[in-house]
Amino acid sequence: MATVAPQTYYTAAEECYKLSREFQSAYNPLQTALLETSGMAGSCQAAKAWSTAYDERAGAFTTAATNFARALQHFGDILIASGYNWECSNYAANRDPNKGTGPACPRTIPSELPYGAGVVVGVASSRNNGPGLETEFPELYDRVVAKLAGDKVPDGDTDKLDRAAQAWTAFADNNTIFAAGPRLRVVAAGLGKFDAPDIPNLTGHLETLAKNADDIKLVADDLAKSTTSHHAAVVAVRADINTQVAATLVVASVVIAVTAVAIRNPRAATVEGPALDTAANAIAGAVGSFFTALAGIKFSTAALAVGALATITGLTILSIAGDSTFNANYKPPANAYDPDGPKAPGRPGEAEGFVPPKGGDRWVPNPSPKGPRFGWEDADGNVWVPTGQGSVAHGGPHWDVQGKDGSYDNIYPGGKRR
Structure with missing residues (x-):
């Protein structure tokens, strides 16, 4: 053995x-x-x-x-x-x-x-x-x-x-x-x-x-x-x-x-x-x-x-415990909450129309192969990916919202869309 x-x-x-x-x-x-x-x-x-x-x-x-x-x-x-x-x-x-x-x-x-x-x-x-x-x-x-x-x-x-x-x-x-x-x-x-x-x-x-x-x-x-x-x-x-x-x-x-x-x-x-x-x-x-x-x-x-x-x-992460076990550990890193940090503009809120999942904040993989790898999951399964302060933040830091249905939206602090 x-x-x-x-x-x-x-x-x-x-x-x-x-x-x-x-x-x-x-x-x-x-x-x-x-x-x-x-x-x-x-x-x-x-x-x-x-x-x-x-x-x-x-x-x-x-x-x-x-x-x-x-x-x-x-x-x-x-x-x-x-x-x-x-x-x-x-x-x-x-x-x-x-x-x-x-x-x-x-x-x-x-x-x-x-x-x-x-x-x-x-x-x-x-x-x-x-x-x-x-x-x-x-x-x-x-x-x-x-x-x-x-x-x-x-x-x-x-x-x-x-x-x-x-x-x-x-x-x-x-x-x-x-x-x-x-x-x-x-x-x-x-x-x-x-x-x-x-x-x-x-x-x-x-x-x-x-x-x-x-x-x-x-x-x-x-x-x-x-x-x-x-x-x-x-x-x-x-x-x-x-x-x-x-x-x-x-x-x-x-x-x-x-x-x-x-x-x-x-x-x-x-x-x-x-x-x-x-x-x-x-x-x-x-x-x-x-x-x-x-x-x-x-x-x-x-x-x-x-x-x-x-x-x-490119190696695949395999789990005999099932994906749900890993997903339960998607805790947002501390700097994900910082509106001026590397993951600006931080956590979205009510002003932006963000509703968190019932179990609390979840930091999950970006379903799109482009851009940053992680974002905030909302109650509908959409992923709000913060742009940070880099070149992708056209118009300032915002969230690239990847819809569960494949849709895409740009939402800025305060709820403005572009």
Whole structure:
């Protein structure tokens, strides 16, 4: 007979939930940085080649990272359901007439998964940030560009490159990211000590999650190093241009900006063609060295795949106790009542025409596959899904009311409809 300890499943589930929360805390600053550093590489041909490889990997990374957090959360639900099923099975098998009431599910499941349908993924690091070189000396810019074989002076944004590099590094060096794989293997080992028939399947999924955690760490390291090297190359080429101009155009002054080098002519001096050509050759040489340096920045990892994570997120929660047992535990979270919180506008009331179920407030799954996952069930079985403060809250926070009959309505605080 199988040796089953339901608490072991619950303990494993809590570790998955905890790791998902900690992973999100580590990832969210990186996601913000990626959204705010678009176009950082500029638009010269060498930068475009780097950007193509970077965007492929960074875009796949954002998908993998959000899917990882979702898969962890959902797998926690799977473990809760598995433990609860065993607890119910043990209760049913107990023939003691004084065994008391049956067990209650220790947690509301399914959970509301992070990073829903509205999450932004994908990265676009290449953009035209300008000429890369500004000059008050007539013809100098054209002479430089003519020597670059149809390319342009680098126009990468050093501030954005630096911010992205620091964000990648902070994520890769985060203790949670470093330890995620080993932590999941410890959870798998703990479950593996028992001989219940569902254990091999569950530990197999935990090993898959651990492998994905390792891969996420490796790719983050790789992207951190590559972005840091790219930033250093842009800083170096602008410093080199400054040096070359100082040596060949002694009447000039140089200002190094975020996306360009500006060569000024403070005395309005006249510079003859040969001198301009010498300066142009020197600047083009510095740019050529940049092209060579950027071409040498290679990525050591491939783009992440997400198929295995999607499989875990798609696992069905099965209950031998029946859905009604789980539904009885749909208790609204505390922040669902906050009119200004992440689930704004909070709980609907009489002003909006909301009538709660007879048994009290129920926080139930959204019947629509789009939008937030949970909402308030009313007495007629309709689900009032709060939009929160995000982009879906057109016209302000409101409830997307999903009718039991498939109808749909937008209701705002006070009862206004749109």
